[in-house]
Amino acid sequence: MAQQEDVFKKLVAHCKEYGFVFPSSEIYDGLGAVYDYGQNGVEMKNNIKKYWWDAMVKLNDNIVGLDAAIFMHPTTWKASGHVDAFNDPLIDNRDSKKRYRADVLIEEQIAKYDDKIEKEINKAKKKFGDAFDEAKFRATNPNVLREQAKRDDIHKRYSEAMNANDLEALRQIIVDEKIVCPISGTANWTDVRQFNLMFQTEMGSTADGAMKIYLRPETAQGIFVNFLNVQKTGRMKLPFGIAQIGKAFRNEIVARQFIFRMREFEQMEMQFFVRPGEEMQWFEKWKAFRMQWHKSLGMGDENYRFHDHDKLAHYANAATDIEYRMPFGFKEVEGIHSRTDFDLSQHAKYSGKKIQYFDPELNESYTPYVIETSIGVDRMFLSMLAGAYTEEQLEGGDSRVVLKLPAILAPVKVAVMPLVKKDGLPEKAHELLDTMKLEFNCRYDEKDSIGKRYRRQDAIGTPFCVTIDHQTLEDNTVTIRYRDTMQQERISINAVADIVRKATNGHEQFKQLMTKLVK
Numbered sequence: 001m002a003q004q005e006d007v008f009k010k011l012v013a014h015c016k017e018y019g020f021v022f023p024s025s026e027i028y029d030g031l032g033a034v035y036d037y038g039q040n041g042v043e044m045k046n047n048i049k050k051y052w053w054d055a056m057v058k059l060n061d062n063i064v065g066l067d068a069a070i071f072m073h074p075t076t077w078k079a080s081g082h083v084d085a086f087n088d089p090l091i092d093n094r095d096s097k098k099r100y101r102a103d104v105l106i107e108e109q110i111a112k113y114d115d116k117i118e119k120e121i122n123k124a125k126k127k128f129g130d131a132f133d134e135a136k137f138r139a140t141n142p143n144v145l146r147e148q149a150k151r152d153d154i155h156k157r158y159s160e161a162m163n164a165n166d167l168e169a170l171r172q173i174i175v176d177e178k179i180v181c182p183i184s185g186t187a188n189w190t191d192v193r194q195f196n197l198m199f200q201t202e203m204g205s206t207a208d209g210a211m212k213i214y215l216r217p218e219t220a221q222g223i224f225v226n227f228l229n230v231q232k233t234g235r236m237k238l239p240f241g242i243a244q245i246g247k248a249f250r251n252e253i254v255a256r257q258f259i260f261r262m263r264e265f266e267q268m269e270m271q272f273f274v275r276p277g278e279e280m281q282w283f284e285k286w287k288a289f290r291m292q293w294h295k296s297l298g299m300g301d302e303n304y305r306f307h308d309h310d311k312l313a314h315y316a317n318a319a320t321d322i323e324y325r326m327p328f329g330f331k332e333v334e335g336i337h338s339r340t341d342f343d344l345s346q347h348a349k350y351s352g353k354k355i356q357y358f359d360p361e362l363n364e365s366y367t368p369y370v371i372e373t374s375i376g377v378d379r380m381f382l383s384m385l386a387g388a389y390t391e392e393q394l395e396g397g398d399s400r401v402v403l404k405l406p407a408i409l410a411p412v413k414v415a416v417m418p419l420v421k422k423d424g425l426p427e428k429a430h431e432l433l434d435t436m437k438l439e440f441n442c443r444y445d446e447k448d449s450i451g452k453r454y455r456r457q458d459a460i461g462t463p464f465c466v467t468i469d470h471q472t473l474e475d476n477t478v479t480i481r482y483r484d485t486m487q488q489e490r491i492s493i494n495a496v497a498d499i500v501r502k503a504t505n506g507h508e509q510f511k512q513l514m515t516k517l518v519k
């Protein structure tokens with residue numbers, strides 16, 4: 001665990017050193033849980049958004065895009081339930097004065113039991129080798145049985161307390177489990193209270209009678225209130241989806257995990273409208289498609305898993321998370337929710353407008369049901385960096401830090417370097433760059449030794465480096481170096497763009513995804 005936290009710390013430092021992520025307004029000591037993306041971060045973030053948009057809007061004939069405003073009429077949030085129910089249970093430690101989410105403290109405790117069980121199993125696996133029967137071991141080993149019973153007990157109490165909104169019961173679990181504050185080390189806890197996560201501001205001058213409005217805590221509602229606009233003007237037939245990328249704001253209680261939990265973040269959401277009663281089959285299809293999207297990036301299938309929700313949000317009848325193995329454990333990157341007709345019905349009720357779809361096949365009108373896929377750009381960004389960050393020992397005692405990012409997401413696709421800063425080599429390098437820069441994000445580097453330049457590109461995950469030397473002037477060949485293997489090859493200068501294109505245009509990934517399109 002300590003080792004993993006170490007990796008996380010290094011990752012945060014790396015992000016800053018190489019222009020991926022900076023604390024917001026850092027010259028004023030930063031602002032809690034708000035971050036800025038630097039010169040490499042913004043490129044990678046844009047690549048993530050494009051990969052999502054292309055997979056959702058371009059590949060699926062039945063999905064269109066939208067860009068709704070952040071400010072919305074305040075009644076939106078009354079109708080959606082956020083004014084009354086978008087709360088987290090918070091608890092304070094009286095000694096450290098630190099604030100925590102009671103649900104997160106308990107979930108971490110449950111994860112500790114899971115870890116203990118996994119450790120026992122791994123130990124036994126090593127001991128018994130091929131003869132190991134995991135199911136039998138789980139069913140009979142006294143240590144596993146004891147930890148599993150404790151885990152199941154707290155899990156049951158936790159689900160019941162959350163579903164009944166019983167704050168006293170949540171506190172009691174924390175007390176019974178002897179959970180302490182990691183800062184003060186004490187269990188001197190306050191009561192658990194509900195805390196609304198929406199930011200408020202005012203629109204219009206007070207003389208006009210200013211209106212209290214909210215910064216949207218999710219992009220989804222912009223889609224729901226535009227359902228009829230898009231359906232009618234786009235002549236959309238059910239089933240169809242509306243996709244949107246945009247900022248969302250939540251006044252998170254605990255915000256100490258870098259860009260994992262931010263107060264201003266970005267979501268990529270898609271709401272898919274279906275016939276009532278058919279929602280479960282679409283839910284399953286979207287689960288499969290979204291999981292394939294993640295896995296298509298090649299970061300290791302074993303690093304992803306589904307996690308079904310015990311407590312369903314007020315609007316949902318089924319929900320699951322796609323989790324990624326972060327340096328601090330498996331964590332949610334994306335949520336897939338079956339939202340029923342809750343949102344459209346609520347907006348119909350609060351606005352007094354009829355929000356329904358006339359189904360020509362059934363010859364009747366109804367309120368569609370909705371499957372939502374909702375992924376955080378920033379969490380996706382963090383998961384990719386965490387998976388990509390690698391420290392390697394090289395022959396000769398040297399070492400390197402390399403980001404083994406999927407080429408399609410890498411901020412810079414190819415770096416072009418003249419071996420020396422003279423003899424016409426820089427000019428030749430620029431000639432090559434000029435043929436590629438409209439298509440790829442390229443970088444030119446002529447400073448320091450070639451070895452140092454390679455390391456700089458490794459550290460930001462550039463998949464290809466191309467070196468121009470004296471031979472290039474004679475026969476138009478260059479050296480191309482591959483990031484992950486560090487292998488070098490002599491190829492024709494005319495072949496470079498093609499190699500970079502093939503590795504970065506995503507066609508391979510899209511082909512895989514097209515076999516799982518949601519129709």
Ligand code: ATP
Nearest residue numbers: 252260261262265332333334335374375376378379
């Ligand atoms: P959590 O349980 O971690 O608070 P959530 O279940 O409330 O997340 P959703 O409301 O389902 O999250 O939001 C969908 C996605 O938006 C999440 O899977 C996550 O990737 C992203 N997200 C939500 N809150 C934040 C945040 N504070 N910072 C960064 N990303 C976030």
